[in-house]
Amino acid sequence: MEALFHARYYNNSDVASILVKALQHKSVLLKHEIAYVLGQMSVTNVKNTLIDLCNDKSQHEMVRHEAAEAIHALGFTDEETEACLRQHLSDDSIPFRQTVELALEGLLLKRKSNSEKKIKPHVPRFYLMTKKKKKQDLVIATYNTKDPVESDILIQTxxxxxxxxxxxxxxxxxxxxxxxxxxxxxxxxxxxxxxxxxxxxxxxxxxxxxxxxxxxxxxxxxxxxxxxxxxxxxxxxxxxxxxxxxxxxxxxxxxxxxxxxxxxxxxxxxxxxxxxxxxxxxxxxxxxxxxxxxxxxxxxxxxxxxxxxx
Ligand SMILES: [Fe+2]
Ligand SMILES: [Fe+2]
Incomplete structure (x- = not known):
């Protein structure tokens, strides 16, 4: 696990390939975390791997859930991805199904707002998450994770x-x-x-x-x-x-x-x-x-x- 979270700082396709190979490990915890990290990295050539994980019903729902979230986090808006998500809208696993619903809504929104927008590089974080305020005078806090639903709501009162x-x-x-x-x-x-x-x-x-x-x-x-x-x-x-x-x-x-x-x-x-x-x-x-x-x-x-x- 520690190696996994160090690997993510090397945000490139070679590292992503190593992580994909590590999906053979038997630990569900490790596999779901790999899917999560793949989503947080800005390497997009892992799309097929993530789609395969979503489609593979022998995988634990936690792994499939993270794969669907990773698909959303990487910002794919193409039709193949949309078809994959739609196909799982009535999956037996409720948490996975709800993840897919959110990812699909995110995909459609993104496509509508700006389908050509490039994926922004981001600063990865270590697993156990610290927070950082961007500007001292801003009430909103920014966390360096790609969230399953982006919220631009600023609560002031x-x-x-x-x-x-x-x-x-x-x-x-x-x-x-x-x-x-x-x-x-x-x-x-x-x-x-x-x-x-x-x-x-x-x-x-x-x-x-x-x-x-x-x-x-x-x-x-x-x-x-x-x-x-x-x-x-x-x-x-x-x-x-x-x-x-x-x-x-x-x-x-x-x-x-x-x-x-x-x-x-x-x-x-x-x-x-x-x-x-x-x-x-x-x-x-x-x-x-x-x-x-x-x-x-x-x-x-x-x-x-x-x-x-x-
Ligand atoms: Fe987790
Ligand atoms: Fe999750």
Missing amino acids: ENELKKHFNILKDEMQRLWDRYKALFALRNHDSKQAALYLASCLDEKSSALLRHEISFILGQMQIPETALKLIERLQDKNEFSMCRHEAAISLGSLGAIDYTEIGRYWQPKIIAELKNFLNDEDPIISESCQVALFNIQNECNLQLLPNLVPL
């Missing part, structure tokens, strides 16, 4: 914050609009926004949305959201993709040892991650291993003496 929170939690709203609200809240970059997001981890209508909220909480790094993430990790009836994302984000929050609240949560987070190190679902046990490895690295602790690299 408490009322607007509440309004977008209400959209996010409203199951009657379109998933696309809930995703836009989700990223608007993240970009507000406040503790209140993070707490609103965490409170939506109880929502029942979409595992896809819950997994994205967990991912974002790892980016925002507000330790007070750890409890809700721990609840997701503990819930054995939860989708693997949601438990996984909760574990990884806990690895991000657990590395905050430079604030009082971070130090309060760190031992609790470490204990929870250790609890699930031997979970029967390899996606979860491997995620906990990666999360603990992150805390170990960031905080110079010895948490995994016998680490077996993924």
Whole structure:
């Protein structure tokens, strides 16, 4: 996993080819992460690989989901890609189907607005996500990830914050609009926004949305959201993709040892991650291993003496 995230900094087709070869690995966690990284890189000759992953029903839904998101992230607007996405609109896996719906809506919007726009180079980030403000005087925060739905909403008042929170939690709203609200809240970059997001981890209508909220909480790094993430990790009836994302984000929050609240949560987070190190679902046990490895690295602790690299 560590090698994978170093590889992405070499944003070229040779590295992408190595990553494509590594898709033969048996770990679902590693494969889904490779698909994610391929989407975040600006190498477009991986389109067929991503389409094949979407089409391959023997792949775990988490891998197919990341492949569909990667297709969107790379900004393809051609008809072959559209046909691939349309073909999966009634797939048996609901999270994958919803990913495809979002990717297709994104494709059609992009085609409409500017089909000739070139893919912008971007600054890749390490897995456990830090944030960066572009300009001091701008309220909106920018995160160096390509998001599944771009949100240009700038929240400036408490009322607007509440309004977008209400959209996010409203199951009657379109998933696309809930995703836009989700990223608007993240970009507000406040503790209140993070707490609103965490409170939506109880929502029942979409595992896809819950997994994205967990991912974002790892980016925002507000330790007070750890409890809700721990609840997701503990819930054995939860989708693997949601438990996984909760574990990884806990690895991000657990590395905050430079604030009082971070130090309060760190031992609790470490204990929870250790609890699930031997979970029967390899996606979860491997995620906990990666999360603990992150805390170990960031905080110079010895948490995994016998680490077996993924
Ligand atoms: Fe995802
Ligand atoms: Fe993931």
